[in-house]
Amino acid sequence: MTVCLAAICTDDEGQPRVVIASDRMVTYPGFIEFEHTVPKIAPASPCAVTMISGDTLVGTRLARETAQATYGSNPPLAQIAQQLALNYEAVRHQWVETQVLSPRGLNFQSFYQGHAGFNGQITFAIDQTLTQFDLQIELLLAGVDGSGAHLYTVHNPGRTPREHDVIAYAAVGSGWIHVMQSMIGFHHSPGAPFKETLYRVYASKRRAEVAPGVGTEMDMAVISHAGIQALTQEQLRELEGIYNTIRADSQSVLDSHLSELVFDLQPPVPPEGPRGGESDEPQPPDDTPAGPAASGP
DSSP: OOEEEEEEEEOTTSOEEEEEEEOOEEEOSSSOEEEOSSOSEEEEETTEEEEEEEBHHHHHHHHHHHHHHTTTSOOOHHHHHHHHHHHHHHHHHHHHIIIIIGGGTOOHHHHHHHGGGSOHHHHHHHHHHHHHOOOOEEEEEEEEETTEEEEEEEOTTOSSOEEOTTTTEEEEETTHHHHHHHHHHTTOOTTOBHHHHHHHHHHHHHHHTTSTTOOSOOEEEEEETTEEEEOOHHHHHHHHHHHHHHHHHHHHHHHHHHHHOOOOOOOOOOOOOOSTTOOSSOOOOOOOOOOOOOOOO
């Protein structure tokens, strides 16, 4: 339960940048949530970061092991993303074996070698549990390399990262849908100006705070070929001031236009009654026998 987001943009010289943001809501160890004093943004390379949604301990381990695997170099973001996805898959494999198979005296090897001799229903139930096991962790990798700015996410069950470069923004956590709707509303694209993107990312995180589990604290940073630069508290306060001013001005403009809106509801028109004194109730059929025909003299 959290929100982490990133957006690609372009600076005044046409160079790629990535603006990132996250709250500080920590999930530990799966059901306790609190806002921590430590950011959830972990360096993945000199020009890339990994942000964590879900179990903080396991997610931090994944980010740290991936960073160690590429320590001392600045590999392409695609390589880091693939390593992150493979590490995710390996950790999920360990957890599912420990939580599902070990209590039954099994491991993956013994289960798949001996499942033909097990009860069919039990085998099916265990296999379904293995397949559907969710590590409940999402990772967002953002950074810049020699080919430009890139965004990747890694979800259960791992192995294959998702690239978001074409859309130019991505989010993970319980507030992801609010972020996506916000960025869609901004019509964001990879060529968006840097300062506008700073505001868009800030505003999108603030809008995501209505989602369950999203904290009000915030960390933001900018990633470029020069490295990772975190925004100061003073810079965050400046963005907060702009955000609050725009909200107040928008509400003021809306109230002004609504006050001029002419939209008087007319009283409802009653339905027309029966015409010519005719009753709406159905009349019984006339079954009176006809009298004798009149005869002439």
